[in-house]
Amino acid sequence: MIAALVARDVRRGATGAAWLPIAFFLLVVALMPFAVGPDARLLSRIGTGLLWIATLTSALLPVERLIEPDRADGVLDQLALQGLADETIALAKIAAHWLTFGPLLLIAAIPASALLALDGASLLKAEIALAIGTPGLAALAVAIAAVTAGLPRAGSLAGLLLLPLAVPLLIFGAANALLLEAAVSLLLTAGAPFVAGAAIRASRT
Amino acid sequence: MTLLTFDKVALRRGGRLLFEDLDLALGAGEALQVAGPNGSGKSSLIRLAAGLLREERGRVERPALALADDAIALDRELSLKRALSFWSKAPASALDALGISHLAKVPVRLLSSGQLKRATLARVAASRAPLWLLDEPLNALDADGARRLAKLIDEHRSGGGAILAASHQPLPGDWRVLELQQ
Numbered sequence: 001m002i003a004a005l006v007a008r009d010v011r012r013g014a015t016g017a018a019w020l021p022i023a024f025f026l027l028v029v030a031l032m033p034f035a036v037g038p039d040a041r042l043l044s045r046i047g048t049g050l051l052w053i054a055t056l057t058s059a060l061l062p063v064e065r066l067i068e069p070d071r072a073d074g075v076l077d078q079l080a081l082q083g084l085a086d087e088t089i090a091l092a093k094i095a096a097h098w099l100t101f102g103p104l105l106l107i108a109a110i111p112a113s114a115l116l117a118l119d120g121a122s123l124l125k126a127e128i129a130l131a132i133g134t135p136g137l138a139a140l141a142v143a144i145a146a147v148t149a150g151l152p153r154a155g156s157l158a159g160l161l162l163l164p165l166a167v168p169l170l171i172f173g174a175a176n177a178l179l180l181e182a183a184v185s186l187l188l189t190a191g192a193p194f195v196a197g198a199a200i201r202a203s204r205t
Numbered sequence: 206m207t208l209l210t211f212d213k214v215a216l217r218r219g220g221r222l223l224f225e226d227l228d229l230a231l232g233a234g235e236a237l238q239v240a241g242p243n244g245s246g247k248s249s250l251i252r253l254a255a256g257l258l259r260e261e262r263g264r265v266e267r268p269a270l271a272l273a274d275d276a277i278a279l280d281r282e283l284s285l286k287r288a289l290s291f292w293s294k295a296p297a298s299a300l301d302a303l304g305i306s307h308l309a310k311v312p313v314r315l316l317s318s319g320q321l322k323r324a325t326l327a328r329v330a331a332s333r334a335p336l337w338l339l340d341e342p343l344n345a346l347d348a349d350g351a352r353r354l355a356k357l358i359d360e361h362r363s364g365g366g367a368i369l370a371a372s373h374q375p376l377p378g379d380w381r382v383l384e385l386q387q
Contacts, residue, residue, distance in 0.1 A: 072276075073278050074275075
């Protein structure tokens with residue numbers, strides 16, 4: 001059942017919704033040279049940080065579709081009746097969300113690095129940091145999605161909640177402090193299923 | 206054999222006590238209708254029986270169960286058969302029993318509310334769970350749908366299953382009735 005749930009969520013993402021954050025990520029990156037000027041030396045100096053800002057903002061986009069549609073449609077209830085714990089459901093949703101977000105983002109980072117005049121070595125470093133950080137970011141997005149599911153203006157609220165909580169990922173990722181980035185990402189990935197599970201339970205009325 | 210047991214159960218929702226000291230036992234082959242005016246807590250009782258709500262006091266014992274309520278819980282972009290097969294390995298005979306096998310290839314988003322009701326009942330019928338929980342099963346069903354539902358209910362009961370249904374209108378067949386007060 002868990003594998004079926006992950007496969008279903010990946011299918012739903014990959015056949016449409018998952019491409020929007022990636023397009024948004026590339027768009028934000030493409031705006032940067034317009035905003036700070038096309039000076040390649042300046043861009044390459046701040047490029048890694050810009051990649052991370054684009055990553056964080058694009059992570060906001062899918063939040064509204066991660067939990068709320070399944071809550072409103074009764075899918076979460078039916079999954080619970082199949083004997084799945086809400087934490088397990090959340091874990092499956094985190095895995096599926098990362099699968100449709102992380103790898104695509106890592107690929108999109110390649111053209112993005114060209115737009116930001118990053119050289120190969122900087123790109124490689126950024127890719128490794130993104131690979132480590134995106135599971136934490138995906139887990140955080142699912143937890144925030146569960147906490148805000150069913151609330152009015154959930155999308156805006158999710159932004160206010162997610163961005164501050166993602167700051168450690170941003171700091172250590174952009175600074176390429178890989179061990180600290182891994183620690184934060186692990187903490188978020190390990191904690192998010194419990195937060196999301198409790199939020200799903202509390203949202204049942 | 207008792208399938209569903211409520212032992213002095215109290216349920217509170219939004220600060221309001223819906224009922225307390227509720228005892229009920231549902232054995233194999235039995236069917237119980239929860240009746241009562243709008244807002245008396247029929248759906249809440251069903252969700253409590255399903256384990257989706259927590260009792261405030263008392264104890265509920267439940268077997269494996271299947272629930273059909275107003276939520277469709279089917280992926281709208283998929284065909285009806287594919288969407289149902291996420292929940293059940295063999296939905297074909299249940300589709301047939303509800304008279305919607307000709308819709309197997311139609312995307313869920315194109316189905317009418319009566320057809321969706323039949324689809325949620327088909328999920329229950331395909332579940333093989335001993336206890337069925339039905340919340341307003343007659344809503345949106347036409348005469349043919351109601352007949353098919355009555356037949357399924359009879360088969361389930363004679364196969365040793367039990368049914369708890371919430372409905373404000375009489376259900377076809379022979380039911381014990383539990384009347385909830387406002």
